[in-house]
Amino acid sequence: MTKTVGVVGGGQLARMMIAPAVELGVELRVLVEGEAMAASLAATAVGDYRDAETVLAFARDVDVITFDHEHVPQPVLRALVDAGVAVHPGPDALQFAQDKLVMRSRLAELGAPQPDWAAVADEADLRSFLDDHGGRAVVKTPRGGYDGKGVRVVSDPADVAEWFAASDGPLLAEELVPFTRELAQQVARRPSGQVVAYPVAETVQRDGVCAEVIAPAPRASERLMEVAARLGVTIAEGLGVTGMLAVELFETADERILVNELAMRPHNSGHWTQDGAVTSQFEQHLRAVLDLPLGATDPLADWAVMVNILGGPAAGGLTDRFAAAMAEHPTAKIHTYGKDPRPGRKVGHVNAVGDDLEDAVYEARAAAGFFS
Amino acid sequence: MTKTVGVVGGGQLARMMIAPAVELGVELRVLVEGEAMAASLAATAVGDYRDAETVLAFARDVDVITFDHEHVPQPVLRALVDAGVAVHPGPDALQFAQDKLVMRSRLAELGAPQPDWAAVADEADLRSFLDDHGGRAVVKTPRGGYDGKGVRVVSDPADVAEWFAASDGPLLAEELVPFTRELAQQVARRPSGQVVAYPVAETVQRDGVCAEVIAPAPRASERLMEVAARLGVTIAEGLGVTGMLAVELFETADERILVNELAMRPHNSGHWTQDGAVTSQFEQHLRAVLDLPLGATDPLADWAVMVNILGGPAAGGLTDRFAAAMAEHPTAKIHTYGKDPRPGRKVGHVNAVGDDLEDAVYEARAAAGFFS
Numbered sequence: 001m002t003k004t005v006g007v008v009g010g011g012q013l014a015r016m017m018i019a020p021a022v023e024l025g026v027e028l029r030v031l032v033e034g035e036a037m038a039a040s041l042a043a044t045a046v047g048d049y050r051d052a053e054t055v056l057a058f059a060r061d062v063d064v065i066t067f068d069h070e071h072v073p074q075p076v077l078r079a080l081v082d083a084g085v086a087v088h089p090g091p092d093a094l095q096f097a098q099d100k101l102v103m104r105s106r107l108a109e110l111g112a113p114q115p116d117w118a119a120v121a122d123e124a125d126l127r128s129f130l131d132d133h134g135g136r137a138v139v140k141t142p143r144g145g146y147d148g149k150g151v152r153v154v155s156d157p158a159d160v161a162e163w164f165a166a167s168d169g170p171l172l173a174e175e176l177v178p179f180t181r182e183l184a185q186q187v188a189r190r191p192s193g194q195v196v197a198y199p200v201a202e203t204v205q206r207d208g209v210c211a212e213v214i215a216p217a218p219r220a221s222e223r224l225m226e227v228a229a230r231l232g233v234t235i236a237e238g239l240g241v242t243g244m245l246a247v248e249l250f251e252t253a254d255e256r257i258l259v260n261e262l263a264m265r266p267h268n269s270g271h272w273t274q275d276g277a278v279t280s281q282f283e284q285h286l287r288a289v290l291d292l293p294l295g296a297t298d299p300l301a302d303w304a305v306m307v308n309i310l311g312g313p314a315a316g317g318l319t320d321r322f323a324a325a326m327a328e329h330p331t332a333k334i335h336t337y338g339k340d341p342r343p344g345r346k347v348g349h350v351n352a353v354g355d356d357l358e359d360a361v362y363e364a365r366a367a368a369g370f371f372s
Numbered sequence: 373m374t375k376t377v378g379v380v381g382g383g384q385l386a387r388m389m390i391a392p393a394v395e396l397g398v399e400l401r402v403l404v405e406g407e408a409m410a411a412s413l414a415a416t417a418v419g420d421y422r423d424a425e426t427v428l429a430f431a432r433d434v435d436v437i438t439f440d441h442e443h444v445p446q447p448v449l450r451a452l453v454d455a456g457v458a459v460h461p462g463p464d465a466l467q468f469a470q471d472k473l474v475m476r477s478r479l480a481e482l483g484a485p486q487p488d489w490a491a492v493a494d495e496a497d498l499r500s501f502l503d504d505h506g507g508r509a510v511v512k513t514p515r516g517g518y519d520g521k522g523v524r525v526v527s528d529p530a531d532v533a534e535w536f537a538a539s540d541g542p543l544l545a546e547e548l549v550p551f552t553r554e555l556a557q558q559v560a561r562r563p564s565g566q567v568v569a570y571p572v573a574e575t576v577q578r579d580g581v582c583a584e585v586i587a588p589a590p591r592a593s594e595r596l597m598e599v600a601a602r603l604g605v606t607i608a609e610g611l612g613v614t615g616m617l618a619v620e621l622f623e624t625a626d627e628r629i630l631v632n633e634l635a636m637r638p639h640n641s642g643h644w645t646q647d648g649a650v651t652s653q654f655e656q657h658l659r660a661v662l663d664l665p666l667g668a669t670d671p672l673a674d675w676a677v678m679v680n681i682l683g684g685p686a687a688g689g690l691t692d693r694f695a696a697a698m699a700e701h702p703t704a705k706i707h708t709y710g711k712d713p714r715p716g717r718k719v720g721h722v723n724a725v726g727d728d729l730e731d732a733v734y735e736a737r738a739a740a741g742f743f744s
Contacts, residue, residue, distance in 0.1 A: 002710070003691060019391035023646075025691060025708035025720075274395075278703050293698035300672050300725075319375060319397060326665035331650050336397035338374070348397075353672075 009068025010037030020283035184269030276304025312341020332367035381440025382409030392655035556641030648676025684713020704739035
């Protein structure tokens with residue numbers, strides 16, 4: 001009996017579940033938002049993920065519903081659960097990924113290290129937070145932000161006056177952490193409890209968007225690796241996450257780590273696992289949401305490097321560049337999302353693995369360079 | 373502009389092209405023989421590959437036609453070429469995979485080492501061959517044999533009397549080679565000429581069917597690796613093969629290698645490349661037939677071991693066994709073909725890679741053991 005996984009959302013994360021689904025013999029169904037989505041080739045339904053009837057109809061006859069993104073509204077998620085559908089991650093977990101204030105509160109309860117933060121209801125609240133934190137802070141809309149959107153560094157409450165005006169609740173103010181670098185910890189957890197952690201990776205952001213990832217994080221001490229993995233496991237268990245969890249972290253000069261963001265799905269910071277680990281995050285997510293035993297998270301080489309392809313080439317299509325990139329970089333693994341290039345849009349990525357970090361960085365960057 | 377590859381034949385080899393096609397952004401279309409084939413999930417047409425009109429209609433608007441098997445008749449292949457369709461491998465190459473007598477003649481012209489052989493027209497011819505070769509020989513029907521079918525060890529011409537009666541041409545008689553083991557050399561070649569070789573692998577056959585593969589072949593000297601790779605390249609070039617070529621070899625006690633069989637497509641003996649090499653044979657085949665630069669053939673670890681899943685479990689479905697196999701063997705990579713289990717039928721395989729050969733053999737065998 002073939003198991004069937006229904007994925008709500010047809011972006012590249014759903015698309016990258018196709019390959020492991022085929023090999024595992026898992027039937028993948030995808031509810032896409034429109035015809036021209038990255039995962040359209042596996043699409044079995046087109047419709048609005050905010051509409052409970054659409055999602056309920058899609059969920060009929062699947063073994064589990066999972067997601068390409070965290071934007072499915074709580075009432076829709078609850079309707080699925082009420083209808084007896086297995087939903088992973090479930091609504092109780094997803095609320096922490098959907099609302100950054102709810103997440104901050106829960107992480108505080110768990111004792112997870114995080115930046116100083118406060119719910120600020122108005123400009124006066126924010127002024128007071130700024131006064132307590134050297135006059136600068138990061139302000140976030142609790143809901144709906146991603147890839148740098150809904151995040152602003154402010155020194156004057158007036159900088160986010162329109163956010164206060166538009167919001168029906170408080171904003172999130174966070175201490176501006178003087179971090180030395182950013183890290184990402186990938187963890188997978190099954191509904192029945194098994195949990196595994198990948199080696200923590202270093203992520204490099206440009207303009208608020210992930211640009212490069214190196215796994216494991218260079219110069220990471222054993223202690224740091226352990227602390228990050230344990231923190232990931234604590235959060236996955238404490239928040240009841242099922243499937244993949246990405247914990248984005250700040251590392252400080254004194255080697256402390258602080259939780260920046262969470263994502264409850266395969267995440268850009270884990271794409272290196274496709275070619276650099278025994279079990280990719282996409283296979284792992286399918287195994288986890290089906291409550292199958294999790295795969296090994298061991299790296300396949302000393303280093304794995306991922307470089308995003310952003311925006312696409314100035315002239316010509318993506319595929320026009322394949323021949324040149326492949327000719328120069330036969331060890332680079334090029335992954336494309338089937339999306340039309342637009343400035344700043346993630347349209348693919350390149351992985352390179354090997355036992356020499358400089359080589360792997362060079363190969364991944366140089367191959368990606370042909371596409372943007 | 374997305375490139376489109378049309379695959380004639382819907383078995384597991386076509387199915388295993390799906391994963392790399394998705395990541396490369398290649399559109400895969402598959403002409404399947406019936407509804408319930410391994411690659412049915414990518415099927416875009418159902419029909420008879422022996423019918424020129426069916427195949428010509430399927431070939432419309434694809435960039436290249438390739439194959440899951442070598443059984444498409446020459447007139448159909450020629451009709452494709454005449455219609456201006458790019459066909460890889462082409463009819464001139466495929467004739468050598470379709471007729472073992474034609475192959476033996478051509479390999480002799482190329483000076484490739486092979487067992488003594490003869491075209492035997494009748495029982496008297498075969499008697500004479502037997503007399504010259506110690507009274508025993510392997511007799512093969514030149515066309516249509518696979519996985520041990522159409523192959524018989526004989527000591528009396530009467531053993532194949534019905535083959536002579538049914539055949540409209542001579543049979544192939546081959547010396548019974550006193551081989552110490554069997555090897556397989558994978559090579560890929562582009563239409564424009566680039567050719568790459570994988571490390572030669574050891575294959576273990578049971579009842580004429582591939583059971584296990586170890587790559588690289590244990591205890592293989594550098595000289596053997598080089599000779600095998602060079603032989604593979606010579607054959608690919610000499611026969612004009614495009615796409616993947618598998619050369620099945622006998623190794624003798626004095627470290628000679630002799631060509632046993634050829635396959636012009638991804639082959640069971642190369643499945644280890646999915647998890648054990650930078651570029652899998654399925655990705656490589658797509659790159660080769662599209663005339664894209666070939667990927668690196670480097671192994672990802674010291675050893676890769678592949679064990680076939682034959683026949684399926686005595687009770688229950690394949691997927692019932694996943695949980696047990698995955699729980700015990702988190703490093704094993706299980707690949708399933710979506711086929712109903714039947715005795716002796718290949719329904720999947722397991723790859724294990726690592727730097728310890730005994731561990732990898734154990735993991736692959738033990739994980740596969742849950743399924744058969």
